[in-house]
Amino acid sequence: MEPDLFTAAAEERRAKDPSASPLAVRMRPRVLDEVVGQQHLLRPGSPLRRLVGEGSGGPAGPSSVLLWGPPGIGKTTLAYVVSQATEKRFVELSAITAGVKEVRAVIEGAKRSSGAYGKETVLFLDEIHRFSKAQQDSLLPAVENRWVTLIAATTENPYFSVISPLLSRSLLLTLEPLTDADLKGLLHRALADERGLGGAVTLPGDAEAHLLRIAGGDARRALTALEAGAGAALAKGEASVTLASLEEAVDRAAVKYDRDGDQHYDVASALIKSIRGSDVDAALHYLARMIEAGEDPRFIARRLMISASEDIGLADPTALQTAVAAAQAVAMIGFPEARITLGQATVALALAPKSNAACLAVDAALTDVRAGLAGSVPAHLKDSHYQGSATLGHGKGYQYPHDLPGGIAAQQYAPDEVHGKRYYAPTRYGAEARYADVAERVRARLRGESLPEQPGESQS
Numbered sequence: 001m002e003p004d005l006f007t008a009a010a011e012e013r014r015a016k017d018p019s020a021s022p023l024a025v026r027m028r029p030r031v032l033d034e035v036v037g038q039q040h041l042l043r044p045g046s047p048l049r050r051l052v053g054e055g056s057g058g059p060a061g062p063s064s065v066l067l068w069g070p071p072g073i074g075k076t077t078l079a080y081v082v083s084q085a086t087e088k089r090f091v092e093l094s095a096i097t098a099g100v101k102e103v104r105a106v107i108e109g110a111k112r113s114s115g116a117y118g119k120e121t122v123l124f125l126d127e128i129h130r131f132s133k134a135q136q137d138s139l140l141p142a143v144e145n146r147w148v149t150l151i152a153a154t155t156e157n158p159y160f161s162v163i164s165p166l167l168s169r170s171l172l173l174t175l176e177p178l179t180d181a182d183l184k185g186l187l188h189r190a191l192a193d194e195r196g197l198g199g200a201v202t203l204p205g206d207a208e209a210h211l212l213r214i215a216g217g218d219a220r221r222a223l224t225a226l227e228a229g230a231g232a233a234l235a236k237g238e239a240s241v242t243l244a245s246l247e248e249a250v251d252r253a254a255v256k257y258d259r260d261g262d263q264h265y266d267v268a269s270a271l272i273k274s275i276r277g278s279d280v281d282a283a284l285h286y287l288a289r290m291i292e293a294g295e296d297p298r299f300i301a302r303r304l305m306i307s308a309s310e311d312i313g314l315a316d317p318t319a320l321q322t323a324v325a326a327a328q329a330v331a332m333i334g335f336p337e338a339r340i341t342l343g344q345a346t347v348a349l350a351l352a353p354k355s356n357a358a359c360l361a362v363d364a365a366l367t368d369v370r371a372g373l374a375g376s377v378p379a380h381l382k383d384s385h386y387q388g389s390a391t392l393g394h395g396k397g398y399q400y401p402h403d404l405p406g407g408i409a410a411q412q413y414a415p416d417e418v419h420g421k422r423y424y425a426p427t428r429y430g431a432e433a434r435y436a437d438v439a440e441r442v443r444a445r446l447r448g449e450s451l452p453e454q455p456g457e458s459q460s
Contacts, residue, residue, distance in 0.1 A: 021226035024220045026076055026195045027186070029062050030084055035074060036219060037182040038175055042157050047171055049248060064143045064150040064166070066128075066158050069175030070334065072218025075153035076124060078175075082151060085121035089113055090122050095130040101136045105199035107142045114147070121148045128152040128160035136163045143169050177217045184212065186219055187226055200239075201230045207243045214250060216294035216335070225250045267293075268303055271346075275304075276311040280350035297338045315355035315430035322348050351431025361424040368418055375415030410448035 029035045032042055032049065041048045051065065065082075067075040076092070083090035091106050103125075109119035128136070142148045143166065150170075154161055156173060157218040190196035191203055207229070215222035228239040228249035271286035290300055301323070316371070328347035330338040351360065368374075384395025398407035412419055424444075426436035 007195075011371065017153065022224065023190060023196060023376065024223040027190050027223060029161045030155045032081055033116075035077060035081065036186045037178045038074060038078075040176065041173055042079075048078070048082075048173065049299065051086075051171070055161055064170040065152070065169070066170045066172045067151065067153045067170065068158050070177055070217070072220045073175050074180050074219060074330055075175060076126065079122060079124035079151040079153070081148070083124075086120070086122070086149075087119045087151065090124065092124045092126070095125060095127040095135075098125075100135055103138055103142075105136070107147055110142070110148045119383060123148040123150050125150065125152045127154065129158070131154040132165055136166055140165055140169075171240060178219055179217075182213050182224050183215055183217070183219060184208070185204040186346075187211065187222060190223055190226060197230055201233055203359055204240060204242065207241050207246045208244055210246060213293050268299075271300075272303055272307050272311075273350040274349045275307050275346065276354065278350055278354065280347055283346050283350045284343065291335070291339050291342070297330045297335055297342060298327070300342055301330045301345075301451045304342070304349060307349055307445055309355055311354055312349060312352045313355045313358035313432065314435050315353035315427065317354050353432070355429050355432045357426050357432065364423045368421070373415075373417045375417035375448045377415065380411050381413065406445065408442060408445040410446055413446070447451055 028387065035426060040046075043049070050134050069075060072237065079092075080090055082088075089110070091109075093102055093106065095110065103123075106121070106123055110123070113119050113121060119456055123142075125139075126361075133246060135453060139150060143150050151416055152162075152170070158167060158180070162170075187203065192199055203226070211222060211229070225246070226241070229246035232249040233239070233241045236245070239446050240457045267286050271283055274282035274286060287300065291297075305320065305323040305327055308319040312319040322345055329341045333341070379393045380396055380398040382392075382394040383389060384398075389395065397411075399411050401407050402411045426432045426439055428436055
């Protein structure tokens with residue numbers, strides 16, 4: 001049986017008994033105006049509008065579209081709406097389970113349908129980045145000859161995961177994450193629409209807030225959780241999806257955390273202060289609360305990078321490297337796997353020796369500069385590479401440190417106004433103890449004091 005017949009059979013069953021379909025399927029938009037979010041793609045005259053023939057007298061544009069974005073934001077929905085608006089057959093394949101054989105079967109079916117019935121086919125291929133180069137190559141003839149309208153979806157950067165010939169023949173549309181406002185509108189529609197719950201239950205504010213948190217910007221997850229909560233409430237004879245019913249249905253406790261309010265800043269602050277205080281268990285608790293509440297993992301990673309410099313500094317110079325590597329990994333993998341990376345970085349930072357000496361040093365220097373202590377650069381340090389600089393005395397008397405024992409020259413570097421000031425006051429914690437020793441010896445050398453050279457000592 002061809003893959004499109006599976007789709008047709010499923011649609012027939014759903015038409016006979018709509019309630020047999022999941023709420024997320026029943027609430028699938030039928031026209032572009034019902035699509036939630038993605039307003040940047042839905043403006044009048046946009047490529048997506050032209051693709052379905054709006055405002056141009058008929059379908060126009062390329063026969064291949066690439067939809068790039070995170071899960072649950074409407075990639076499948078957009079493909080379905082395009083097929084409905086253009087009255088084309090809709091066939092859905094997943095690159096996880098399908099191969100070249102299934103793709104060729106769809107293409108042959110599309111040719112027969114077009115020849116026998118004059119009905120074109122929309123092939124929606126999910127997770128196209130999972131197809132090998134050879135598998136993606138098999139799509140090219142169908143795209144070039146317009147045997148199908150290919151709409152492919154990917155959660156990975158298509159410039160790295162899709163072959164160039166297919167990418168160059170496609171319209172690339174980048175989908176944005178859904179906001180809480182987008183999901184709230186979708187939930188209200190599902191509660192009232194006859195295709196959805198038809199007013200059978202209500203959703204109080206606290207339950208709605210919890211539902212938005214656990215959805216994490218995923219429309220499918222939001223509707224699935226709402227359906228589970230409504231089912232639990234109706235089974236108990238209740239007309240309201242209470243927070244307790246929702247928690248019971250989705251087996252997930254409500255985390256008291258508002259991403260846009262005080263709790264957002266309170267929990268983030270508690271995470272950083274727990275790391276600063278070296279309480280690894282408390283830090284992991286607050287990290288878990290942020291993850292469970294659907295916090296943007298990039299926000300968490302940014303806070304960890306700041307903590308690595310502000311609270312650890314040179315007591316453990318690898319802390320910043322760890323935090324930056326975690327941020328890069330989080331940007332590449334996202335949740336749920338990013339929780340492991342964030343956990344690893346949080347543990348490393350919490351247990352690292354602490355020092356804010358570097359933070360205090362730069363702030364002290366900034367205070368002086370803002371107070372006007374920014375005198376002239378000493379003449380021997382000024383640029384002496386241009387014609388005429390020598391007549392101005394630039395570079396005169398400058399000592400090249402590399403030519404001297406120990407690599408340190410006893411000369412003035414700071415302006416007169418701040419000469420002799422000490423901004424950096426290193427601690428004796430962790431690796432910074434070494435920096436403390438080096439700083440004292442270097443400062444003595446700069447003052448012209450003769451000290452015994454230590455093994456490995458340099459101007460660093």
